[in-house]
Amino acid sequence: MMTLAPSALAYVPFVSVENMMGLVNHIGIEDFLKELAVYIEEDFKRWPEFDKTPRVASHVPGGVIELMPTADKSLYGFKYVNGHPKNTKTGHQTVTAFGVLSEVTTGYPVLLTEMTVLTALRTAATSALVATYLAPKNASVMAMIGNGAQCEFQAMAFRALCGINTLRLYDIDSKATEKAQRNLVARGFEVVTCRSAQEAVEGAHVITTCTADKQYATILTDNMVGAGQHINAIGGDCPGKTELHRDILLRSDIFVEYPEQTRIEGEIQALDDDYPVTELWQVMRGEIPGRRDAKQLTLFDSVGFAIEDFSALRYVRDKVAGTAFSERLDMLADPDDPRDLFGMVTRAEVAPAN
Amino acid sequence: MMTLAPSALAYVPFVSVENMMGLVNHIGIEDFLKELAVYIEEDFKRWPEFDKTPRVASHVPGGVIELMPTADKSLYGFKYVNGHPKNTKTGHQTVTAFGVLSEVTTGYPVLLTEMTVLTALRTAATSALVATYLAPKNASVMAMIGNGAQCEFQAMAFRALCGINTLRLYDIDSKATEKAQRNLVARGFEVVTCRSAQEAVEGAHVITTCTADKQYATILTDNMVGAGQHINAIGGDCPGKTELHRDILLRSDIFVEYPEQTRIEGEIQALDDDYPVTELWQVMRGEIPGRRDAKQLTLFDSVGFAIEDFSALRYVRDKVAGTAFSERLDMLADPDDPRDLFGMVTRAEVAPAN
Numbered sequence: 001m002m003t004l005a006p007s008a009l010a011y012v013p014f015v016s017v018e019n020m021m022g023l024v025n026h027i028g029i030e031d032f033l034k035e036l037a038v039y040i041e042e043d044f045k046r047w048p049e050f051d052k053t054p055r056v057a058s059h060v061p062g063g064v065i066e067l068m069p070t071a072d073k074s075l076y077g078f079k080y081v082n083g084h085p086k087n088t089k090t091g092h093q094t095v096t097a098f099g100v101l102s103e104v105t106t107g108y109p110v111l112l113t114e115m116t117v118l119t120a121l122r123t124a125a126t127s128a129l130v131a132t133y134l135a136p137k138n139a140s141v142m143a144m145i146g147n148g149a150q151c152e153f154q155a156m157a158f159r160a161l162c163g164i165n166t167l168r169l170y171d172i173d174s175k176a177t178e179k180a181q182r183n184l185v186a187r188g189f190e191v192v193t194c195r196s197a198q199e200a201v202e203g204a205h206v207i208t209t210c211t212a213d214k215q216y217a218t219i220l221t222d223n224m225v226g227a228g229q230h231i232n233a234i235g236g237d238c239p240g241k242t243e244l245h246r247d248i249l250l251r252s253d254i255f256v257e258y259p260e261q262t263r264i265e266g267e268i269q270a271l272d273d274d275y276p277v278t279e280l281w282q283v284m285r286g287e288i289p290g291r292r293d294a295k296q297l298t299l300f301d302s303v304g305f306a307i308e309d310f311s312a313l314r315y316v317r318d319k320v321a322g323t324a325f326s327e328r329l330d331m332l333a334d335p336d337d338p339r340d341l342f343g344m345v346t347r348a349e350v351a352p353a354n
Numbered sequence: 355m356m357t358l359a360p361s362a363l364a365y366v367p368f369v370s371v372e373n374m375m376g377l378v379n380h381i382g383i384e385d386f387l388k389e390l391a392v393y394i395e396e397d398f399k400r401w402p403e404f405d406k407t408p409r410v411a412s413h414v415p416g417g418v419i420e421l422m423p424t425a426d427k428s429l430y431g432f433k434y435v436n437g438h439p440k441n442t443k444t445g446h447q448t449v450t451a452f453g454v455l456s457e458v459t460t461g462y463p464v465l466l467t468e469m470t471v472l473t474a475l476r477t478a479a480t481s482a483l484v485a486t487y488l489a490p491k492n493a494s495v496m497a498m499i500g501n502g503a504q505c506e507f508q509a510m511a512f513r514a515l516c517g518i519n520t521l522r523l524y525d526i527d528s529k530a531t532e533k534a535q536r537n538l539v540a541r542g543f544e545v546v547t548c549r550s551a552q553e554a555v556e557g558a559h560v561i562t563t564c565t566a567d568k569q570y571a572t573i574l575t576d577n578m579v580g581a582g583q584h585i586n587a588i589g590g591d592c593p594g595k596t597e598l599h600r601d602i603l604l605r606s607d608i609f610v611e612y613p614e615q616t617r618i619e620g621e622i623q624a625l626d627d628d629y630p631v632t633e634l635w636q637v638m639r640g641e642i643p644g645r646r647d648a649k650q651l652t653l654f655d656s657v658g659f660a661i662e663d664f665s666a667l668r669y670v671r672d673k674v675a676g677t678a679f680s681e682r683l684d685m686l687a688d689p690d691d692p693r694d695l696f697g698m699v700t701r702a703e704v705a706p707a708n
Contacts, residue, residue, distance in 0.1 A: 009446060010371060016684035017364060021702035029699070056410050058425050060458040065430050067421050071412050076419050078434075080454065082461025088692045092363060092460045096686045100434065104414040106446045107436025116687035120695055149689075152696035176693050183696050329683075330370040332450045333470035335503075338442050339530050341474055342506035342537050345383070348375035 010334035013326040015113035015316060023316070023325040024117070030160035033153075035319075036121060037129040037161055039311040047281035049073065050307055052258065062086060070306040076102045077310040079115055085212075094212065095119070101313040111317045112329060115309065120153045122312040123304055126257075127232045128157035131206060133283050133290030134255060134298040135230040139205035140166055145197045145219050146211035146235055147171035147180035154208050154234070155184055162206075166190040170200035171211075198224050209243045210234040222247035227295040233267050234302050244299075246270045252299035255280050255290070257308075266301040277301070364688035367680040369467035369670060377670070377679040378471070384514035387507075389673075390475060391483040391515055393665040401635035403427065404661055406612065416440060424660040430456045431664040433469055439566075448566065449473070455667040465671045466683060469663065474507045476666040477658055480611075481586045482511035485560060487637050487644030488609060488652040489584040493559035494520055499551045499573050500565035500589055501525035501534035508562050508588070509538055516560075520544040524554035525565075552578050563597045564588040576601035581649040587621050588656050598653075600624045606653035609634050609644070611662075620655040631655070 015023070024032050043050070055068040063084030070077055081097040088094060097115035102108060131139075142164045144151055148171070158164040167189050171177045181191050194200040201207050201224050209219050212235060222245050225231065231252065235243045244267050254277045256262040263273060280300075282288040291298055320326040335344035369377070378386050397404070409422040417438030424431055435451040442448060451469035456462060485493075496518045498505055502525070512518040521543050525531045535545050548554040555561050555578050563573050566589060576599050579585065585606065589597045598621050608631045610616040617627060634654075636642040645652055674680040689698035 014683065017687045018684050018702070021699050024699055025702060051412055051414075053410060053412060056407060056421065056423060058405055058407060058423055058430055060405075060425055060430055060461075061427060062459045063461050065423075065425070065456060065458075065461050067410065067423060067432060069410060069412055069419075069421060071414055071419070073415060076412055076414055078421060080432075080463075082456070084459075084461045087460055090460070092462060093687065093689075093692055096462060098463070098685055102419060102436070104419075105416045105438075106441055106444070107414070107417050107419050107438045108446060108450060109434070109452070114685050114687060117695065117699055148693045149695040179691065179694055179697070183694070183700070186700075329368065330372055331452055331468050333371045333447065333468060335447075337533065338447055339502045340533055340537070341471065341503040343533070345375045345378055345471055346537070346540075348372070348379060 009108070010330055010332045011328040012109045012112050012331045013320060014329045015111070015320055015326050017114045017117065019325040020114050020117050023319060024121070026325070027319065029156050033121060033125045033128065033157045033160045036312060036315050037125040039315040040122065040126055040308055041129055041284055043307050043311040044281040044284045046072070047307070052306070054261070055306065068306040068309060070310050071104060074104050075310070075314065076104050077306070077313045079306065079309040081115070081119070099309055099313050101317055108332065111313060112331070113313065113316055115312070118312050118316065119309070120150055122308045123150060123234065123302070124153035124157035126308050127154055127208070127234060127300065127302060128161035130255065130280055130300045131158065131162050131230060131232060134300060135162055136205050136228050136291065136294060139230070140164055141168065141204045142166070142206040142208055143168045143170070143200040143204035144180070145170050145200055145207070145209045147176040148210065148212055150210045150234060151180045152183045154210060155189060156187065158206065159189070164206065166192070168192045168194055168200040168202070168204055170194040170197050201225065204229065206230045206232060208232040208234065211243060218245050219243040220248055221245045222251070225297065227297055229297055231297070231299045232302065233299060242267050242270055249299065252297045253278065254299045254301055255283065256301050257303060257305040261305060262301055262303050265303045267299070268301055363462070364684055364686045365682040366463045366466050366685045367674060368683045369465070369674055369680050371468045371471065373679040373681070374468050374471050377673060378475070380679070381673065383510055387475060387479045387482065387511045387514045390666060390669050391479040393669040394476065394480055394483055394662055395638055397661050397665045398635040398638045400426070401661070406660070408615070409660065422660040422663060424664050425458060428458050429664070429668065430458050431660070431667045433660065433663040435469070435473070453663055453667050455671055462686065465667060466685070467667065467670055469666070472666050472670065473663070474504055476662045477504060477588065477656070478507035478511035480662050481508055481562070481588060481654065481656060482515035484609065484634055484654045485512065485516050485584060485586060488654060489516055490559050490582050490645065490648060493584070494518055495522065495558045496520070496560040496562055497522045497524070497554040497558035498534070499524050499554055499561070499563045501530040502564065502566055504564045504588060505534045506537045508564060509543060510541065512560065513543070518560065520546070522546045522548050522554040522556070522558055524548040524551050555579065558583065560584045560586060562586040562588065565597060572599050573597040574602055575599045576605070579651065581651055583651055585651070585653045586656065587653060596621050596624055603653065606651045607632065608653045608655055609637065610655050611657065611659040615659060616655055616657050619657045621653070622655055
């Protein structure tokens with residue numbers, strides 16, 4: 001007589017790693033990045049609407065575990081992300097992530113998804129979106145210093161959004177460069193492998209730095225960077241971790257996601273707390289110019305902000321709706337009578353005997 | 355040639371609502387509560403070892419969404435919980451919750467579980483555990499004011515841990531009392547239904563208040579409470595929500611989980627910020643006495659703390675290991691070469707053609 005199957009309200013759509021990869025390939029990685037960038041730009045343009053709770057970092061032995069929440073008037077999202085530099089020694093990933101999107105009116109989760117792959121995509125989409133405002137006109141050559149897990153995603157995004165097809169690769173680990181070259185040549189890029197960072201930046205319109213695990217490493221020195229270039233600095237993303245020489249910062253016009261966070265985690269931790277920076281949401285809204293002239297040296301000091309994850313969650317929710325790229329998880333208790341949680345539990349007890 | 359199935363590292367055990375109910379009934383609800391109380395007591399006894407990050411509350415239209423993290427030297431846990439008082443109008447639960455437990459050394463999640471049912475159990479187990487230190491000797495009668503979703507779990511825990519078998523029920527909603535009576539009589543309790551809170555507390559050794567959605571409602575007035583009783587106040591659990599008249603607080607010895615949180619959310623928000631309270635972890639460690647004599651009026655001002663959720667996650671992880679009460683979720687990207695996340699994604703593309 002009694003229905004024991006959970007109601008539709010009890011189910012949360014879940015996107016596994018396999019389904020995320022399926023979704024990316026189904027849409028096409030470049031279209032995915034372009035569409036995702038539209039969502040990110042929409043959210044930057046309504047930046048003041050967001051509840052910008054600071055991320056909650058738990059510093060644990062071996063690394064850090066962070067919860068990054070944000071919300072607008074209709075949706076709430078958070079990402080769980082860990083950073084454990086020594087993980088690769090035991091065959092684990094340095095960074096893994098998953099995220100949840102919820103409806104604000106009920107508090108009910110409406111999406112649970114892997115976010116390791118998705119974070120790589122949102123980071124790349126954000127970088128390329130920002131470059132559409134800051135890179136020199138007709139940029140076609142990008143230096144990529146650091147050829148690890150983020151490298152190819154950045155390249156794909158810069159081609160999809162900025163038309164860049166020539167890449168100059170350098171990494172202290174030549175195996176990383178070989179891996180990136182193999183993947184990128186297969187995707188039709190013109191790839192030049194370089195023996196130094198200095199060689200890589202020669203003739204580049206955009207310089208992307210995405211190295212990892214460096215304590216105040218200076219990847220770029222002042223003499224390597226010229227007028228008119230755009231620097232997309234991805235790798236400096238926690239206290240004590242920077243990639244650029246301070247003199248480059250002083251010569252650049254610096255653009256950031258959220259100053260409160262970037263001053264702690266970004267390249268600008270090397271500068272005074274009141275050093276002037278421009279907030280990208282104001283550039284995207286047209287309130288402040290991005291690149292003003294061909295000689296300007298621009299710098300995106302990227303650290304990754306919760307709103308970009310929110311945009312990515314929103315995009316994935318919209319794209320998986322009605323497809324086979326999600327499963328339904330029975331994650332929310334849903335008793336027929338909300339007061340009778342106990343009855344629901346104990347009725348489950350007798351179910352097998354029916 | 356290439357293995358496309360995720361490695362064991364990529365999987366996170368997931369306990370659905372159905373499996374949680376199955377686990378509870380498999381163990382037996384009273385044994386579950388007793389065993390869970392052992393885990394909670396263990397964690398209270400090593401209280402100073404925990405990273406007690408404050409909960410992160412996002413106040414959204416319609417309610418609140420909270421992330422409650424905590425960690426010790428080997429495990430990290432957090433709970434997502436919403437509170438939306440108007441949810442029942444649309445057939446949703448007022449409170450839903452899920453939680454994650456992770457290994458500190460890698461940052462990898464090792465458990466994802468529903469926590470709506472589990473929170474009801476941990477709240478009840480905590481209340482009864484605390485009562486083993488504070489309730490009068492040979493307590494056998496408990497008044498229960500508020501007969502909603504938490505009521506029966508409290509009753510089961512107090513029988514399992516304190517031997518209480520007679521219950522005096524009262525709720526302003528007589529349907530709630532009928533529901534609780536039905537469930538509790540079926541479990542062998544001696545149940546007396548009462549027409550007022552005053553009637554319910556007559557002759558009770560323990561008074562449990564667990565009403566909901568009240569703004570500074572006074573459930574208990576000073577004249578209703580006598581010497582020697584123990585009050586287990588569950589319902590006051592957010593700013594602006596209390597159940598007890600201030601004069602009761604002034605006559606009681608007050609015991610709390612974590613003063614920093616209880617002063618904001620608990621009954622004691624009605625008192626000065628430096629009003630003396632006793633921390634339960636010190637009682638459980640034997641550093642400070644619990645109940646000292648038969649005439650003392652004791653009060654557990656319960657708000658629910660992240661460490662109790664941590665204990666519950668730890669218990670569930672241990673109990674589901676090697677059973678069929680969990681599924682494996684493909685939630686963590688796990689490329690063969692950690693630097694080659696892109697290769698993993700794009701290899702997935704060609705998989706169907708193989």
